[in-house]
Amino acid sequence: MFRPKLLDTLKDYNRQQFIKDIMAGLIVGVVALPLAIAFAIASGVSPEKGLYTAVIAGFIISVLGGSRVQIGGPTGAFIVIVYGIVQQFGINGLIIATFIAGIILIIMGIARLGAIIKFIPYPLIVGFTSGIALIIFSSQMKDFFGLRMGEVPADFTDKWQSYIGNFQSVNIYALLIGAGTVAVIALWPKVTRKIPGSLIALFITTAVVQWLHLPVETIGSRFGSIPSSFPSPVIPDIDFATIQKLIAPAFTIALLGGIESLLSAIVADGMIGGNHKSNTELIAQGIANIFSSIFGGIPATGAIARTATNIKNGGRTPVAGIVHALTLLLIILFIGKWAALIPMAALAGILVIVAYNMSEWENFISVAKGPRGDVAVLLTTFFLTVLIDLTVAIEIGMVLAVFLFMRNMIKFTDVNILTGEHTDKEEGRDKEAVSNYAIPKDVEVFEINGPLFFGAAYKFKDAIRFIKKPSRVFIIRMRYVPIIDATGIRTLREIHKESKSRGTTLILSEVHSKQVIDELRSARLLFAIGKANVTDTFARALRRSDAVINEVRSERKLY
Known part of the structure; x- marks a missing residue:
C-alpha cells in the first residue's frame, strides 16, 4: 500500500x-x-x-x-x-x-x-x-x-x-510588459526548449523595467522584500x-x-x-x-x-x-x-499563458460535441x-x-414477458430463447437483462402488472443479470411473498453471477425460495415447473 x-x-x-x-x-x-x-x-x-x-x-x-x-x-x-x-x-x-x-x-x-x-x-x-x-x-x-x-x-x-x-x-508600460512576456513565452520554444521561456521573459522584463525606470508595480513595491530564510x-x-x-x-x-x-x-x-x-x-x-x-x-x-x-x-x-x-x-x-524586482505585469503575462494551457479548449469543444x-x-x-x-x-x-450514469444503466436493464401473447425479442438469434421450448399453460416466464439495482427495479414491478391472472409457476430468467443491490433483493422478496400468497411457485432460472448468488444467499432469499426452485438452466426450470404442476394436480385429486 x-x-x-x-x-x-x-x-x-x-x-x-x-x-x-x-x-x-x-x-x-x-x-x-x-x-x-x-x-x-x-x-x-x-x-x-x-x-x-x-x-x-x-x-x-x-x-x-x-x-x-x-x-x-x-x-x-x-x-x-x-x-x-x-x-x-x-x-x-x-x-x-x-x-x-x-x-x-x-x-x-x-x-x-x-x-x-x-x-x-x-x-x-x-x-x-x-x-x-x-x-x-x-x-x-x-x-x-x-x-x-x-x-x-x-x-x-x-x-x-x-x-x-x-x-x-x-498603464501602457504595464500592458507592454505583460504583452511582451506573453510574446516571449510563446515564441521562445522556436529558439530552444532547454531554457524555459518564462524565465527568459522575467529576465528581460525585469531588466527593462529597472534600466528604464518604468513606472510599473513590482513584487517589492506591493509585498516588500522576499525573506531569505525559512519560517519556523x-x-x-x-x-x-x-x-x-x-x-x-x-x-x-x-x-x-x-x-x-x-x-x-x-x-x-x-x-x-x-x-x-x-x-x-x-x-x-x-x-x-x-x-x-x-x-x-x-x-x-x-x-x-x-x-x-x-x-x-x-x-x-x-x-x-x-x-x-x-x-x-x-x-x-x-x-x-532579487525576485522583488520582478514586475507584476510580467507575472500576469506568465499566468495568462498558464490559463491558456490549462483551458484545454480543444478538449472542451470535443466534449461539447459529444453525448x-x-x-x-x-x-x-x-x-x-x-x-x-x-x-x-x-x-x-x-x-x-x-x-446520468444511473439513467444510462437503467436503459440497459430490460424486463420482458416471454409467454402468452408476448414474444421473445431474441428468438431468432438465441438458442436458449423461450420459443425453442414447450412452455406449460400454467407457467409465466419473465426475463431480466441488465443490472437489477435500485434505478431499474421499478421496471420489474411495472412489468409484473401485465399479468392478468396468477399462474401456477412464475419463472424469472436471470442469465443476463450481472449485479443486484438491496433494492433488487427487496423487489424479489416482495414478488416471492406475493406469489406465495397467490399459490404461485417462484423459480429463479440461470442465476450465473457470483455476486448475485452471494447477495441472495446473504439475504437468505435462496433459503426462502427453496433450493429446488433455483436452477442453473432454463430446461431444469421447466422440469421443476412440471413437477410443481403435477404436485398441485395430485393434491386436487386427493381432495
Missing part, C-alpha cells in the same frame, strides 16, 4: 542517470521559480509562501511519492479555491484547511481510493479545469493592464464590471468548530490534489512507459500538504507541466525532484531577494466553477454525472 518509488529506483541506479537527474532537477527548479511566485500571488498570499511550498512539498512528494518522475508544488488548479479560502477565513484558515486536506489525502491512500479517483468523469474534469483557467485569466487583468483600482472583487461578474469601470486607467514550523491549533467550518474547502483541496496528482502521474507513465503507485502517491501528497501548512505554505500537488519538463530533460527517478527542491532552496537563500449527458456535466461544472464556487461545482457535477 505504501512503498515510495525512490526505494525501487535506487536498486539499479547509476552515475549516468544521476547526472541526467541533476541536470533535469536544476532546469525544473529554475522553471518552478516564477510559477511558484505567480501562483502564490494569484492565490492571494505573499510570494514567498509559494516558494516554501515548492521546496517542502516538492521534496516530500519526490522522496515519498509513488511516481518515478512526479514534480510537486503549487499549481494553477488551486488558485481559485485558495483565493476563496483566504478571502473568507484568512491565512490561518488556509493553513488549517491545507493541514486537514493532508490528513484526508492520507486517509484516502490508506483506504486504497487511488484507483477510484481515476474514474472521475472526464467531462467533469474538463469542466472545472476550463472554469479555473477562465478565473485565473480574469484575475490577472488588473496587473496585466496596470489598472489603478482598489481590491479586485472575488465574484466573476463583479470583477469584470470593475475592470470595465476602471479601464481608462490603463507551527502546528495549527485545530478545534471541532474550526473543522466544521473548513471541512468542505479542505475536502475540495484533497480531492483536487488527488485528481491532479494522479492525472499527472498517468501522463508521466505514458511518457516514460512506467507504472505509478496511486495509493502511495496519495499518502505522499497528504504528508507534503501537512508539512507545507506547518511551514506556512499553500496546497501542493503533482504539476503536469513541470513533470513533463523533468521527463523531457532526462529525469527518470525521484532524485530529479529532490534536486529541483534543493535548487529552489538555494535560490531562496542566496538570490531570492448530451456529457455536455450537461461539462457546462454545469464549468459555469458553477466560474460563477459560484469550485466546491459546489465539483459536488453538483459529481451528483449530476452519477444520475
Whole structure:
C-alpha cells in the first residue's frame, strides 16, 4: 500500500542517470521559480509562501511519492479555491484547511481510493479545469493592464464590471510588459526548449523595467522584500468548530490534489512507459500538504507541466525532484531577494499563458460535441466553477454525472414477458430463447437483462402488472443479470411473498453471477425460495415447473 518509488529506483541506479537527474532537477527548479511566485500571488498570499511550498512539498512528494518522475508544488488548479479560502477565513484558515486536506489525502491512500479517483468523469474534469483557467485569466487583468483600482472583487461578474469601470486607467508600460512576456513565452520554444521561456521573459522584463525606470508595480513595491530564510514550523491549533467550518474547502483541496496528482502521474507513465503507485502517491501528497501548512505554505500537488519538463530533460527517478527542491532552496537563500524586482505585469503575462494551457479548449469543444449527458456535466461544472464556487461545482457535477450514469444503466436493464401473447425479442438469434421450448399453460416466464439495482427495479414491478391472472409457476430468467443491490433483493422478496400468497411457485432460472448468488444467499432469499426452485438452466426450470404442476394436480385429486 505504501512503498515510495525512490526505494525501487535506487536498486539499479547509476552515475549516468544521476547526472541526467541533476541536470533535469536544476532546469525544473529554475522553471518552478516564477510559477511558484505567480501562483502564490494569484492565490492571494505573499510570494514567498509559494516558494516554501515548492521546496517542502516538492521534496516530500519526490522522496515519498509513488511516481518515478512526479514534480510537486503549487499549481494553477488551486488558485481559485485558495483565493476563496483566504478571502473568507484568512491565512490561518488556509493553513488549517491545507493541514486537514493532508490528513484526508492520507486517509484516502490508506483506504486504497487511488484507483477510484481515476474514474472521475472526464467531462467533469474538463469542466472545472476550463472554469479555473477562465478565473485565473480574469484575475490577472488588473496587473496585466496596470489598472489603478482598489481590491479586485472575488465574484466573476463583479470583477469584470470593475475592470470595465476602471479601464481608462490603463498603464501602457504595464500592458507592454505583460504583452511582451506573453510574446516571449510563446515564441521562445522556436529558439530552444532547454531554457524555459518564462524565465527568459522575467529576465528581460525585469531588466527593462529597472534600466528604464518604468513606472510599473513590482513584487517589492506591493509585498516588500522576499525573506531569505525559512519560517519556523507551527502546528495549527485545530478545534471541532474550526473543522466544521473548513471541512468542505479542505475536502475540495484533497480531492483536487488527488485528481491532479494522479492525472499527472498517468501522463508521466505514458511518457516514460512506467507504472505509478496511486495509493502511495496519495499518502505522499497528504504528508507534503501537512508539512507545507506547518511551514506556512499553500496546497501542493503533482504539476503536469513541470513533470513533463523533468521527463523531457532526462529525469527518470525521484532524485530529479529532490534536486529541483534543493535548487529552489538555494535560490531562496542566496538570490531570492532579487525576485522583488520582478514586475507584476510580467507575472500576469506568465499566468495568462498558464490559463491558456490549462483551458484545454480543444478538449472542451470535443466534449461539447459529444453525448448530451456529457455536455450537461461539462457546462454545469464549468459555469458553477466560474460563477459560484469550485466546491459546489465539483459536488453538483459529481451528483449530476452519477444520475446520468444511473439513467444510462437503467436503459440497459430490460424486463420482458416471454409467454402468452408476448414474444421473445431474441428468438431468432438465441438458442436458449423461450420459443425453442414447450412452455406449460400454467407457467409465466419473465426475463431480466441488465443490472437489477435500485434505478431499474421499478421496471420489474411495472412489468409484473401485465399479468392478468396468477399462474401456477412464475419463472424469472436471470442469465443476463450481472449485479443486484438491496433494492433488487427487496423487489424479489416482495414478488416471492406475493406469489406465495397467490399459490404461485417462484423459480429463479440461470442465476450465473457470483455476486448475485452471494447477495441472495446473504439475504437468505435462496433459503426462502427453496433450493429446488433455483436452477442453473432454463430446461431444469421447466422440469421443476412440471413437477410443481403435477404436485398441485395430485393434491386436487386427493381432495
